[in-house]
Amino acid sequence: MSQPERRLVAWFLYVAMLALSIGATLGPFQALEHAGINLYPYLAPFIRSYYQGLSIHGVFNVLVWTTFFISGFLTFATMSGLKHPLYSLKLGWITFWIMIAGIGLTGWALFSDNATVMFTSYPPLKAHPAYYLGLTLVVVGTWLVSANIFLTYRAWRRDHPTERTPLATFGALATFVMWDIASLGIAAEFLTLLIPASFGITQGTDPLLARAFFWFTGHPIVYFWLLPAYVSWYAMVPKQAGGKLFSDPLARLALVLFIPFSIPVGLHHQFTDPGISEAWKMVHAALTFVVFFPSALTAFTLLASLENAGRARGGRGWFGWFFKLRWDDPAVAAQVLAMLLFAAGGVSGIINASYDLNLMVHNTAWVPGHFHLTVGSGVTLTFMGISYWLIPYLTGRKLWSRRVALWQAWTWFAGMLLLGRGLHWLGLLGAPRRTMLGAAAYRALNPEWGLPSLLVGVGGGILAVSLYLYLVEMAATIWFSREPADIEVPEAEAVSGPEHAPFLLERWRVWIGAAVVLTAIGYVPTVVQLLAHFNPVASLRVW
Amino acid sequence: MYIELYEKRWMVLTGVALAVMFLAIVGSVFGAGIQVPGVYGQVNPARLPNTPPFDQPGVRQLGPGRYEATVIAHIWAYSPNEIRVPAGATVTFNLTSRDVIHGFRIEGTNVNTMVIPGQIARVTHTFKKPGTYLFLCHEYCGVGHQNMFGRVIVE
Numbered sequence: 001m002s003q004p005e006r007r008l009v010a011w012f013l014y015v016a017m018l019a020l021s022i023g024a025t026l027g028p029f030q031a032l033e034h035a036g037i038n039l040y041p042y043l044a045p046f047i048r049s050y051y052q053g054l055s056i057h058g059v060f061n062v063l064v065w066t067t068f069f070i071s072g073f074l075t076f077a078t079m080s081g082l083k084h085p086l087y088s089l090k091l092g093w094i095t096f097w098i099m100i101a102g103i104g105l106t107g108w109a110l111f112s113d114n115a116t117v118m119f120t121s122y123p124p125l126k127a128h129p130a131y132y133l134g135l136t137l138v139v140v141g142t143w144l145v146s147a148n149i150f151l152t153y154r155a156w157r158r159d160h161p162t163e164r165t166p167l168a169t170f171g172a173l174a175t176f177v178m179w180d181i182a183s184l185g186i187a188a189e190f191l192t193l194l195i196p197a198s199f200g201i202t203q204g205t206d207p208l209l210a211r212a213f214f215w216f217t218g219h220p221i222v223y224f225w226l227l228p229a230y231v232s233w234y235a236m237v238p239k240q241a242g243g244k245l246f247s248d249p250l251a252r253l254a255l256v257l258f259i260p261f262s263i264p265v266g267l268h269h270q271f272t273d274p275g276i277s278e279a280w281k282m283v284h285a286a287l288t289f290v291v292f293f294p295s296a297l298t299a300f301t302l303l304a305s306l307e308n309a310g311r312a313r314g315g316r317g318w319f320g321w322f323f324k325l326r327w328d329d330p331a332v333a334a335q336v337l338a339m340l341l342f343a344a345g346g347v348s349g350i351i352n353a354s355y356d357l358n359l360m361v362h363n364t365a366w367v368p369g370h371f372h373l374t375v376g377s378g379v380t381l382t383f384m385g386i387s388y389w390l391i392p393y394l395t396g397r398k399l400w401s402r403r404v405a406l407w408q409a410w411t412w413f414a415g416m417l418l419l420g421r422g423l424h425w426l427g428l429l430g431a432p433r434r435t436m437l438g439a440a441a442y443r444a445l446n447p448e449w450g451l452p453s454l455l456v457g458v459g460g461g462i463l464a465v466s467l468y469l470y471l472v473e474m475a476a477t478i479w480f481s482r483e484p485a486d487i488e489v490p491e492a493e494a495v496s497g498p499e500h501a502p503f504l505l506e507r508w509r510v511w512i513g514a515a516v517v518l519t520a521i522g523y524v525p526t527v528v529q530l531l532a533h534f535n536p537v538a539s540l541r542v543w
Numbered sequence: 544m545y546i547e548l549y550e551k552r553w554m555v556l557t558g559v560a561l562a563v564m565f566l567a568i569v570g571s572v573f574g575a576g577i578q579v580p581g582v583y584g585q586v587n588p589a590r591l592p593n594t595p596p597f598d599q600p601g602v603r604q605l606g607p608g609r610y611e612a613t614v615i616a617h618i619w620a621y622s623p624n625e626i627r628v629p630a631g632a633t634v635t636f637n638l639t640s641r642d643v644i645h646g647f648r649i650e651g652t653n654v655n656t657m658v659i660p661g662q663i664a665r666v667t668h669t670f671k672k673p674g675t676y677l678f679l680c681h682e683y684c685g686v687g688h689q690n691m692f693g694r695v696i697v698e
Contacts, residue, residue, distance in 0.1 A: 049686055118683045124643050124660060125685075207644055207659050249544045273657045274580045274664035281579060285568065289561045296557040300550060355568045356577040359655045363646050363681035430650040432681035440689040442677055446650075500545045535585050535661040540642055542618055542685025 001079055008092045010394040012072025013387060015100070016065050017474055020380075023060025024467045026053045031419060031460020033438045034426075034453045048113050050436040051543060056110050058119030059135075062375060064103050066225045067138060069383045071099070071145040073228055074172040076390070077235070078149045080489045081169030087151035095144040102137030105130040116543040118434055121186075121194060121214055123205045126539035129198040136190050139183055146176035164498040165506060167248060168491070171231035174255040177508060179224045181515055182263050185216025197539045204538040208275045209530045215266035216523060219288075223262040225375055229342075229382040230255065233302055233335065238492035240332050240389070241325050243309025246301050248494035249501035254294040254301070256505050260514035261291040264522025271358045275533075280526050281355065287522060288353040295346060302339060308495065330405030334385030337413040341420070342378025345370055348424060365437075366427020369420050377416045381409065384470055391477055392485035399485070400476035404469055411466035419459030425452035580656045583663040588641050591615060596637055602626055610634045614693075616645035616658040618685050621678070624693030630673045632697070638664040646681035649695060657682060670697040 026047070029039050033050060040050055047053045079086055086092060109115035109131035117125040121132075149172055153165070165173065193205040193213070234251040238244055245251060267284035270276055310321025326332040348370040351357055361367065392399050399405060431437055431449055443449070504510065546554075571577050591597040596613045600622050603611045610632050615622045617640065628634055638647055640660040648655040649668065656664045670676070680691035 051683065051686060051688070116686075122644050122682075206661065208662055211659075247545075247547065247550065250546065250550065253544075270657075271579050272655050273662075274583055274659060275585070275662040276582065278579055278581045282572075286565060289565055292561060293554075293557060297554065300553045304550075350564070354564065356571055356579055356653075357568070359577070359579065359653045362655050363648070363657075430648065430677075430679070432646065432648070432679050434683040434688075435681070436689040440692075442679060442692045445677060496545055496547070502544055533585060535587075537588050537660045542643055 001076075002085065004089055005079060005086055006394045008086075008089060008096065009072045009076045010391070011096060012068050012075070013391065013394070014478075015103075016068035016072065016383075017387075017471065019060045019064035019068060019103070020467070021471050023057050023062075023065060024463075026057040027061075027467075028460040028464040029053055030057065031456050031463075033436060035457020035460075036438050036453070037457065038438055046111070049116065049543065050439075051118070051434075052110070052113050052116045054434060055116050055118055059106060059110060061380075062119060062225075063135070063138065066375070066379065066383075067142060068099070070175070070224065070228045071095075071142065073383070073386060073390070074175060074231070075145060075149060077168040077172045077228075077231055078152055081166035081172070081235075081491075082152065082156040084152060084156040087148050087155060091144065091148050095141050095148065098144065099138050099141035102134045102141060104134065105137070106134030109134065113543070120218075121189065121210070123194060123197060123207050123210050124537050124539045126198055126541050129195060132190050132194045132198055136187075136195070139186060139190075142176075142183065143180060146180055149173065149176055164501060166235075166491075167245075167251060167494075167498065168231055168235040170252055170506070171227060171235060171255050173508070174259060175224060175227040175231070177512060178220060178227070178259045178262055178515070181259075181512070181519070182217050182220035182224065185213045185266070186218075186221075188216075189213035202536070204536040206530070206534050206536050208273065209527075209534065211270060211273065212266075212276070212523075212527060212530055215269040216263070217266075218269060219266045220262040222371075222375065223258050225379045227255065227258060229338070229379050230298060232382055232386050233298070233339065235492055236386075236490040237302075237332065237335050238305040238309060239490040240329060241306055241309035241336070243305060243312045245492040245494040246304035246308060247496045248498045249496060249505070250297055250301055251494075252498075252501050252505045254297045256511055257294040258291070259511040260518050261287065261294070263515060263519045265291055265353075267522070267526065268353045268355075268358070271355060272362045275530070276526060277529075280522075284522060285353060285355040287518070289350075292346075292350060292353075299343065305492070306336065328402070328406070330399070330402060330409055331385045331388040333406055334388065334409035334412075335382050337409055338378050338381035338385065341373045341381065341413065341416055344420065345373030345378060349374065361427050363433055364427035365423045365431045365433050367433050369423030369427055372416060372423065373420045377412070377420075381412050381416075384412070385409065387474065389487055389490070391474060392481075393487040393489065395478060396485055397477055397481040398483040400473055400481045404473050408466050408469035408473060411462055411469065415459045415462030415466055417459070418455050419463065422452045422455030422459055426456065577653060578667075580664055580666060583665045585661055586639055586663060588639065588660040591639070591641055597639060602628065602634075605635075608632055611637065613637045614647075615639060615641055616647065616680065616691075617641040618643065619680070619687030619691040621647075621680075621691070621693040626693070626695045628670060628695065628697055630697050631669070631671060633667060633669040634695070635665060635667045638666075643684050644682050645684050645691070647678055648681050649676050649678045651676060654678075655681075670695065673697045
């Protein structure tokens with residue numbers, strides 16, 4: 001890979017880390033607030049309220065950190081998998097600057113307290129137009145990233161008409177095919193409802209229709225975050241752990257199934273919304289269970305691959321192999337720990353998706369408990385693990401300290417275990433999410449929230465330590481590490497190789513067609529009904 | 544495509560487990576009668592004072608042991624925020640919002656609904672045991688969100 005290409009990928013990752021340093025720094029303030037330690041008064045000149053801090057935490061972590069990391073990592077995975085230069089380096093940099101302009105606008109709106117709307121964009125809450133325009137530019141950026149990746153693939157395909165696409169590249173393509181369809185919902189919400197309302201062009205907007213558009217994208221976006229982690233788990237981790245991928249064809253099958261199945265599930269976020277029929281909610285509940293299937297497949301393949309690695313390294317017995325994995329390699333340790341936390345998060349996700357069981361947990365602290373184990377751990381800790389080899393590869397500088405990186409992975413694991421346990425527990429006791437719980441008027445009436453809140457606070461404190469270990473490790477590697485890195489891009493061989501994969505898995509038109517049909521079944525009746533009863537209400541600023 | 548024997552079993556097992564869980568959900572809906580919110584009609588949030596039943600928020604007795612509670616959610620309170628019913632009462636809550644999106648969850652029950660401006664939310668619950676049941680707003684609705692709560696007092 002050429003130096004200019006490495007530089008482009010590296011800059012996407014640097015911006016991702018910068019975003020994480022902003023977003024995650026604010027996290028412990030929320031956790032400590034729940035535990036009864038309110039530090040917001042000390043942030044007053046910069047952060048005026050708990051809710052402003054939480055809005056920044058959400059946007060910078062879950063949108064900017066993930067999107068920039070993914071854009072860099074999947075561009076990298078495409079080039080390195082195909083061993084083919086990027087279609088257009090110039091387009092890559094134009095995309096980068098469009099996205100920077102986007103986070104500049106959104107960041108300004110957030111930090112000036114003009115967009116304390118939480119990251120969910122639910123009208124009639126009205127943020128400054130800069131907030132919505134900025135996020136729109138970031139989404140447009142992801143479309144341009146995908147265009148560059150697709151064009152690179154097309155150029156490679158012309159010279160290699162019959163070859164199987166390398167697995168890492170295959171995963172990058174599946175991710176962006178899925179995302180380009182899924183992001184149409186948020187585009188519809190922003191362009192037709194939120195931006196006109198925020199400029200005052202329209203008097204108001206229909207909050208229920210906006211929620212339907214939002215969740216059209218809002219559930220599949222979690223697969224946009226997760227599939228790049230799967231790319232690493234499938235195509236790279238088995239090699240790094242010292243073994244082989246168990247089954248390449250089933251890895252492809254799992255990845256490709258996310259294209260049709262990840263989109264018609266969004267109504268499961270609206271189980272408790274009035275104005276949407278129970279029947280369509282039930283359809284989405286069933287389809288959400290279907291999309292669990294490729295993740296269950298992934299669990300098997302990954303466990304089998306890790307077992308393969310552990311046994312190759314001398315592990316014996318039912319569980320002995322697990323302890324023989326390369327636990328001294330931070331890239332492996334971080335990603336295996338991420339998988340464990342993700343498995344726990346997946347189970348609480350099934351409960352969220354379970355139609356009426358959801359009534360117990362909807363909008364309680366259970367939900368942030370769930371996504372701190374999935375996005376906050378499964379995805380984020382994996383991305384941290386990836387950066388422990390990818391940043392040295394891109395910069396040519398050896399990882400500054402392996403020991404610090406290992407401490408970072410384990411402290412993240414411990415912190416998330418406590419935080420996740422605390423939040424799930426609080427949720428079962430009925431504590432609401434996105435709420436300044438320590439200051440809540442009903443806090444004293446719920447003394448049983450004390451112990452789980454303490455777990456949340458302690459977990460958040462440990463996570464703060466872990467975050468700074470990560471940032472110090474990365475900064476020291478980039479600026480101070482003098483030893484040259486000697487790193488090959490990990491490419492896992494497979495026990496059952498790609499030659500066993502039917503070519504149908506690469507017929508993208510088939511999968512796109514299936515996605516369009518299933519999405520239409522899942523959404524057209526509901527959206528038609530909502531449009532027929534369009535009921536706009538006035539936008540408001542309530543902070 | 545070659546699929547290893549254990550892998551095949553795992554796939555079948557996953558499919559069976561998901562099917563069983565889904566059937567359990569269907570059973571809980573039709574057997575135990577647990578309801579999620581559906582479609583109950585729309586209102587204009589700017590005209591609530593002229594729109595029945597929201598022109599008269601409060602509790603009304605409909606019949607023996609049957610009550611209706613009409614509640615308006617607004618920043619940052621419920622009107623009314625105290626609802627008194629006798630033990631054993633079956634209460635149908637009619638809710639809507641005057642301004643932004645709110646939530647309504649009664650602690651210790653299955654009552655959980657979004658309260659969206661323009662939409663009517665309806666949920667029914669039978670309060671068997673006497674006591675005080677808190678209900679809280681669980682959707683961010685501005686800087687006073689953490690103060691938005693009320694009580695159902697079952698006597």
